[in-house]
Amino acid sequence: MMMRAGLSALLLVIVGGLGASATHLIWHHENRDDTKGVSYTDIAGAYHGVTADAPLVRALNRNHPPELPEASRKVLIDWLASGRISEDYDNIDLGDNTPGAIIAANCVSCHAADAADPVARRIPLKYFDDVKRQAFAKNIQPTDIKILAASTHTHALALGTLSIALAALTLGTRFAKGLGSLLIGVGGIALLVDLGAWWLARGNEIWVKAILVAGPAYAVSTGLSCLLVLADLWLPTRRTDRA
Ligand code: HEC
Numbered sequence: 001m002m003m004r005a006g007l008s009a010l011l012l013v014i015v016g017g018l019g020a021s022a023t024h025l026i027w028h029h030e031n032r033d034d035t036k037g038v039s040y041t042d043i044a045g046a047y048h049g050v051t052a053d054a055p056l057v058r059a060l061n062r063n064h065p066p067e068l069p070e071a072s073r074k075v076l077i078d079w080l081a082s083g084r085i086s087e088d089y090d091n092i093d094l095g096d097n098t099p100g101a102i103i104a105a106n107c108v109s110c111h112a113a114d115a116a117d118p119v120a121r122r123i124p125l126k127y128f129d130d131v132k133r134q135a136f137a138k139n140i141q142p143t144d145i146k147i148l149a150a151s152t153h154t155h156a157l158a159l160g161t162l163s164i165a166l167a168a169l170t171l172g173t174r175f176a177k178g179l180g181s182l183l184i185g186v187g188g189i190a191l192l193v194d195l196g197a198w199w200l201a202r203g204n205e206i207w208v209k210a211i212l213v214a215g216p217a218y219a220v221s222t223g224l225s226c227l228l229v230l231a232d233l234w235l236p237t238r239r240t241d242r243a
Pocket of ligand 1: 055056058059064065068102103106107108109110111117119120123134
């Protein structure tokens with residue numbers, strides 16, 4: 001009985017640890033881009049890095065809005081490329097058509113919190129603080145390689161050991177052949193792919209997708225393995241097993 005209680009407690013510690021990992025992951029990654037919650041950009045930024053043009057530059061370059069006079073479009077594009085975005089926003093030395101005046105005249109009818117367009121409304125451009133948020137290119141650098149090495153060394157050794165011990169326990173249960181083997185297989189492969197992809201993603205962004213699949217797959221299969229062992233400890237044994 002004591003053995004069962006102790007083992008069960010340890011398995012619950014592992015399940016709790018998986019929950020803590022998920023929480024840590026959300027808190028650690030969610031603020032890398034400017035949108036709330038963990039997005040693809042957050043994860044891609046951490047493992048590969050992300051660079052993207054400023055939304056304003058993107059919009060102007062795809063000829064949005066089409067009614068904007070070409071001269072005004074050029075003023076805005078030059079201003080965004082100038083490196084003097086704050087300084088020149090209202091700089092009348094640039095002529096009557098300051099970037100601020102152009103935006104007020106050509107954009108705010110749709111891009112303001114009280115405008116009618118439900119999509120454009122969510123990208124307000126009325127005040128400089130709003131404009132600023134759309135005016136800068138995104139440049140997220142991947143996690144420092146030394147930190148990645150430190151993180152890999154703790155994760156690989158700790159999770160590798162954990163999974164081998166859990167696999168041994170799972171093999172001792174009545175579920176060893178079917179579900180147990182499946183979980184051991186998925187968990188082991190997922191851990192290798194996840195940790196390997198942390199490194200491969202630096203060179204090739206495609207591996208970010210592997211992280212997004214393998215990380216959760218490892219966590220889920222490990223959690224389920226714990227539940228299998230717990231179930232085997234506490235469910236009544238079948239008659240055939242006892243014989
Ligand atoms: C007639 C309404 C209207 C006007 C005027 C307008 N927009 Fe938009 N804008 C939209 C709508 C609708 C969207 C979302 C759909 C889309 O992306 O086309 C959008 C999207 C955007 C986006 C985000 C999408 C992207 O391309 O990255 C930016 C940035 C933007 N507008 C900037 C501007 C600027 C700068 C001006 C003025 C020079 C302007 N808009 C004028 C309606 C408008």
